[in-house]
Each structure stands twice: as structure tokens, then as C-alpha cells.
Amino acid sequence: MKMVKPGVYFWQGNEACAEGAITAGCRFFAGYPITPASEIAEHMAKRLPQIGGIAIQMEDEMASIGAVIGASWAGAKAMTATSGPGFSLMQESIGYAFMTETPCVVVDVQRLGPSTGQATKCGQGDVMQSRWGTHGDHAAIVLAPNSVQEMFDLTIKAFNLAEKYRTPVIILADATIAHMREKITVPSLEEIEIINRKKPEADEKAFFGFEEVPPMPAVGEGFNVPVTGSTHNEYGIRFTADPMVHRKLVERLNSKIENHVEEIAEVETYNFDDCKIGIVSFGCTSRAVPEAVEEAEKRGVKAGYIRLKTIWPFPEKKVEIMAEKAETIIVPEINLKQLFYEVERASKGLAKVVPLNKIGGGELITPEELLNKILEAAN
């Protein structure tokens, strides 16, 4: 068994994530087991040696992300997978990966926190941690799958974005999507777009600037590559006091993502620009939305939705368009209003934004609960 054959499978979300990574070219995995992400490590440990890759169980999550960053600089596409508590431990190095422009993928399969909370239950409480978990001025790319198919597809996309923009990309999954099994179709390799990092020409020396996304050599290819999390110029030389060098670097690191929101931020929409009641959701919660919207329409309420496949950068223009027509926008999420304020900000006061929150026991917001909220808002 080498690469997975194209065809129809009945996979668990975590399995699909691992196979998506392998399809994208991931050949290095380092991780530390944690519910509900362990099956990703388990599958990578089984599969990577079969195709010439390496999977390591590290001593903890900090070491895991460290090994992933090192592997990326050695030329590999690399990934780690964890859940909330481990994701917290990885934050410092995610900032390091951002500052050193190291392409890598971090999967956070959300469970119910804070702390060890209800460890086997589903949650969506890491929305803000995925955006602001590390310190300093930074941009984040965060993808939110809502099916087993998307655990495969968006993992490939995560690697492509990481390679294209030379930045860490986070997959914000959740226990429901990661543990459920669904029918999934694996396309043939020819149908899948794979992006690889830009390599430098033989005489190039600037791997940290001059271009929006500079070329990246691998250690051992003969280039002189100083890699540092401290402020550095285009050649990687440290400047720990010069304001101009810092401004130039950190502004470029942010703008290389912010300038491409339209390209990065993917959404699924239904009547989003012409509805009375709009819904903005992501991940497991979004699975309740189409049924609720359909039922609302049967009752004469014009409803529509935006489903975020990319949470960060936040697709605020889409939300603003929704707010121009909609009277009310509902934000269902199984956390306490983490996405809500972002939707409210993007709505610019054009629509009333109301939260719908539920936490505990891994219970999802049901289509009935959402429908009630829609009908309540419509009357």
C-alpha cells in the first residue's frame, strides 16, 4: 500500500485528515497523543513509513511543533495534530514559525475546554486562540472543515497555503467532525492541485524579504541560511533594536496574508446577499444550518447563510454584504460568543447580530433550536 487509490471510502475525519496530508506531500509528522486528535498520529505512524516518510511521537507538544519546524527547514512538508491543551503549549512556536516564515500545518481538533474540561466531548472554544494564541503582531490562516470530505480537501488546501505564503496554517477541526465516519471520495492525483514552496536560484541570498513571499532553501542545499525568531533583515541577519527593520519585516509578514483575503478566505453560501435572516457558522455547528434554513423557508421566512471554510483571515466583506439586506444575523456556535463579536464588527451596524450559544456534554445546536431562533428573529 502506497498512495491511497482514488475511489469511495468510509473514513473517520481524522483518517481523512492524515490521508489528505499524505496526498499533499506531507512526509514528516511529529505529535503527542491527545483525544480527540490521536487517530491522526496513529494513522501517520502507520502510513508514513510505508511511503518513505517519518512519524515521531515526541515527549510533548512543544517538542512536536519544534520538530515540525525543523523538518520544514530540512525541506519536508510537515504537520502536527493536537487538541486545545496541546495547542496552547504550541503557541510560542507557532509564532516562531510565523516569524521565520516556516510552512507547516497544525491541526487542532477542538474538544471542550477550558483546561481538561470535558476531554472526550466536542467544543468550538479555540476560535480566538487559533487567531491570537501566539504573541505579537501576526496574521493567521485558519481553516474549518465541516465534513469528513473536507478533512481531506482542506488539509490539502492547508499545505498549499502554507507552501504558497510560507506561513503556518491551522486546521480548526472539532471532535464531532474528526471522530465521525462518512462516505468520502478521493479524487485522482491529476485532479488535485499541489503547491510547493518556491526554491531560490543558485546565487540568491535573500530568503527573508524583497519579495512578498521570498524563496526558501532547505538546510543542506548549500545556502547560507540564518533562521531566527528575532527581527531580521532580508538576509536573515538579526536587528534587535532598529525600528525600520522591524516595521518592514512584520508589516510584510502580515500583509502577505491580509492582501490576499479574497483568495484565501473560502466560504459556502446560500442566499447570503438576499435574505431577511442570515446565519454565519463554521465546523460541526454548520451542519445544522441547511435544514433549519429549509424549514424556515417553508414557513415563509427568507433565510440564508455563510459557512466559513476559512475563519481567519475573516471574510468580512461577505458578512457586510449579508448585513446590507438582512434584518438579523444569527451566529450559532458551541462556545460563548467567540465568532459573534467578529460578525458584529463586520456587519457595521447594518443588521442586528444575535448569538446562539450552547456548551457542555458535546451537545450540538440542533436544527430545531436554530429554527426557533430564526422564527423568533423573524417575528
Add this chain to the structure above:
Amino acid sequence: MRVEIRISGLGGQGVVLAGYILGKAAVYDGKNVVQTQSYGAEARGSAAKSELIISDEKIGFPMVRKCDILVAMSREAVKKNLKDLKKNGILLIDSSYVKSEVKAEAKIFKIQATHIAEKLYGQKIYANMVMLGALTKITNIVNENSMEQAIKNVVPKETIIKNIQAYKKGIEII
């Protein structure tokens, strides 16, 4: 068609595995399937359930709210899940454990699954396969051959024969 199924019991009875196999068989039949599961932090003894939605259409909300078919492998499972069975739904109970009379507006099938597994195959763990056989025969939601293929592809190689035997026994006793 759209069918919602809940298989419930205790951790260690193989209810999650049974759900996985049933879902795989339905995928072989070309259906859309979502299978979810819930279990406690303990390896054995706490409540466990596996849920499936099998449909020709795209499946949205992945959790089973009201089920058409309920499989209950323990007394607690009956008590906890009966309220979610649709009126005139199908209820399969493992009568090795559920001895008292179950009152429900449902088509009730009592299967001595654990008893049969222990007596004929030497171990209680084959009870889930007996149940799958009975379920297949009663409901026809999946093709019998697809189910057999799914069992062969999922269980450990050295246990295939006994698992298949237990599955076929389940078909036979209906």
C-alpha cells in the same frame, strides 16, 4: 430512503464497531452514510452508543434525534434510548440482559445475542455480530453480502470466521 439508527449498550460490547460495519456495508450499497459515536472515558462498562444516518440524499445534521431503528444491548440502553425511538419503529433488544417486559409502540424483536455468542462461539464479544445479522434480516437496510464483505474487511483476520458465523446465526434466528 432515509433511515436513522441507534445502536446502544455498554462499553466493551462492540456497539461502535457494529455501527462502523453497518455504515461500511451501506457505503458498499452506494448510500450516503454518517456514523457518530459516544462513549465514556472508561474502557468498559459505561454507556456507549453508535448512531447512523443512511440516506440516498446528502446528510446535514449528523446526530440521530429520533431513530427508526433502536438496538439496545443492555437494560440501561433500553431505559435511556426508548424515548428517542419513533412510533412504530423497530426495537431490537438483547434479551440475555433485558429480561423484563419492554412496553413500547414499536415492533419489538428479542434476540438472545450474548447468550448465543457465548454458547456457540465461546465469547460474549460476538453478540454484536449476532445483532447485526438479525438487524440485516429484519430491516433489509443493507445487502446481506455487503454486510458480510464489510465484516471481513473490518474485523481482525483471525476472527473473521467466527464473526461471520455469528452474523449468519443472527440472520438464521429471525
